[in-house]
Amino acid sequence: MRQTVYSVMMALALMASACGGFDNTPFRTGTVRGHLTEADTSRALVSLVGNPDVRGPVAEDGAFVLEHVPAGPVELFIVASADKAVRLPVVVPGGGSALLRGVEPRAAGFLELRVRAPERQQVGGGQVSVAGTPFQRLRLKEDGSLRVGPLPEGCYTLEASVTGFPVKKAEACVKESESKEVKIQLPRPDDDDFVNHGCAITGCEHGGHCASDGQCVECLSDDQCAPGLSCRNEQCEGPGAP
Numbered sequence: 433m434r435q436t437v438y439s440v441m442m443a444l445a446l447m448a449s450a451c452g453g454f455d456n457t458p459f460r461t462g463t464v465r466g467h468l469t470e471a472d473t474s475r476a477l478v479s480l481v482g483n484p485d486v487r488g489p490v491a492e493d494g495a496f497v498l499e500h501v502p503a504g505p506v507e508l509f510i511v512a513s514a515d516k517a518v519r520l521p522v523v524v525p526g527g528g529s530a531l532l533r534g535v536e537p538r539a540a541g542f543l544e545l546r547v548r549a550p551e552r553q554q555v556g557g558g559q560v561s562v563a564g565t566p567f568q569r570l571r572l573k574e575d576g577s578l579r580v581g582p583l584p585e586g587c588y589t590l591e592a593s594v595t596g597f598p599v600k601k602a603e604a605c606v607k608e609s610e611s612k613e614v615k616i617q618l619p620r621p622d623d624d625d626f627v628n629h630g631c632a633i634t635g636c637e638h639g640g641h642c643a644s645d646g647q648c649v650e651c652l653s654d655d656q657c658a659p660g661l662s663c664r665n666e667q668c669e670g671p672g673a674p
Contacts, residue, residue, distance in 0.1 A: 459503065459526035459527040460502065460503055460526060460659065460660055461499075461500045461501055461502055461503055461524075461526065461527075461659050461660065462501055462503050462524040462525050462526055462527060462528050462529060462530065463497065463498065463499050463500075463501065463524075463528070463529040463530070464478075464497070464498040464501050464508065464522060464524060464529070464530045464532065465495075465496070465497050465498075465529055465530070465531050465532070466478070466495070466496050466498075466508075466531070466532035466533070466535050467493070467494050467495050467496070467532070467533055467534060467535060468490060468494035468495075468496065468510070468512055468535050468536075468537060469494065469534055469535065469536045469537070470494065470512060470513070470516070470536075470537060471490045471494045471512045471513065471537070472512065472513035472514065473489070473490055473491065473492055475511060475512075475513050475514055476489070476490035476496075476510075476511060476512050476513065477489060477490065477510075477511050477566060478490060478496045478498050478508055478509070478510050478511075479498075479508070479509045479565070479566050480498075480501065480502075480506055480507065480508065480509060481506070481507040481508070481509045481519060481564050481565070482507075482564040482655055483502070483506075483564070483655060483659075484509070484564065484565055484566045484568065485658060486498065486500060486501060486502075486659065487566060490512070500658075500659045500660075501524045501659070502524065502659050503524050503525065503526035503527075504523065504524060504526075505521065505522075505523050505524075506521070506522060506523075506524055507519055507520065507521050507522070508520040508521075508522060509564075509565055509566065509584065510535065510537065510584070511540075511566070511582055512537035513537065513582070514582060515539065515540050515582055516537035516538060516539060516540055516582065517537060517538070517540040517581075517582045517583060517584040518535065518536070518537050518538050518584050519584040519585070519586055520532070520535060538584070538585070538608055539608040539609040540581055540582030540583055540584060540608070540609075541581060541582070541583050541584075541585060541606030541607055541608060541609065541610040541611070541612065542579055542580065542581035542582065542583065542606070542610070542611045542612070543579070543580040543581060543583065543588075543590070543604055543606055543612055543613075543614050544577070544578075544579055544611060544612065544613045544614065545560060545572075545576075545577060545578040545579070545580060545590070545592075545614050545615075545616065546576060546577055546613065546614070546615045546616070547560070547572055547576040547577075547578070547592050547594070547600075547616045547618065548576055548615065548616070548617050548618065549576075549594065549597065549618045550617075550618065550619070550620040551620075553596075554574070555572055555576040555594045555618070556572060556573065556574035556575075556576070557571065557572065557594075557595070558571075558572040558576070558592060558593060558594035558595070559571055559572065559592075559593045559594075560572060560578055560580065560590060560591065560592050560593070561590070561591045561593075562580060562583070562588050562589070562590060562591075563588065563589040563590075563591060564588075564589070565583075565588065567580055567583075572592075572594075581606075583606055585606065585607050585608045586605065586606070587603065587604070587605040587606075588603070588604055588605070588606070589601055589602075589603055590602045590603075590604060590614065590616065592616045592618070594618060597618045597619065598619065599642065600616055600617075600618055600619070602614060602616050636648040641656060649666035649667075650663075650666060650667045650668055651663040651666060651667065651668050652666065656668075
């Protein structure tokens with residue numbers, strides 16, 4: 433009798449799944465639990481490469497828990513202290529937990545930025561973001577300089593935003609213990625890549641993204657939405673949205 437009831441329930445579950453009535457939302461994300469061998473809690477944090485909104489703090493004993501992580505292969509972006517960090521690949525089981533023991537932070541690198549505008553125009557108050565990391569909207573000094581880090585060894589996309597200029601992107605790679613100078617030259621108004629309209633000039637506030645028509649939109653792709661949401665018509669929507 434018990435086996436019969438179980439078989440009937442399984443059949444109903446399979447029918448519901450086939451008809452689109454089975455909600456598999458809990459299996460789209462998982463949890464990452466881990467422990468750093470050393471950490472400064474005033475600086476330490478754990479996030480995802482490419483999705484920095486998924487983040488969590490690090491406890492005094494080095495333990496961390498990262499929830500609502502998209503299931504599948506991801507890469508952790510870990511800042512352990514003022515001079516140590518690490519990127520770590522991990523496979524997250526849907527509806528389950530991945531356990532990382534004894535994660536050892538490594539010597540971090542730093543990017544020494546020098547942002548320059550034509551004709552010595554002022555760039556103070558401009559901002560720089562490192563795409564896909566927690567380092568967002570960092571303010572430039574009056575002379576256009578900025579030290580970005582600690583960064584785990586790897587390659588990054590920098591986005592410099594200064595009022596009156598289009599957002600300028602630059603690629604840079606940094607190694608462990610390296611301090612690397614990166615120069616970003618903002619274009620002249622008559623340069624071919626100076627797009628004189630919309631958010632290409634002013635940038636987007638509050639985490640918006642600049643579309644090709646110069647308008648700020650909520651998203652341009654699924655990876656710019658929170659876990660479980662998809663980008664439809666430049667808006668982040670849940671699976672049940674029309």
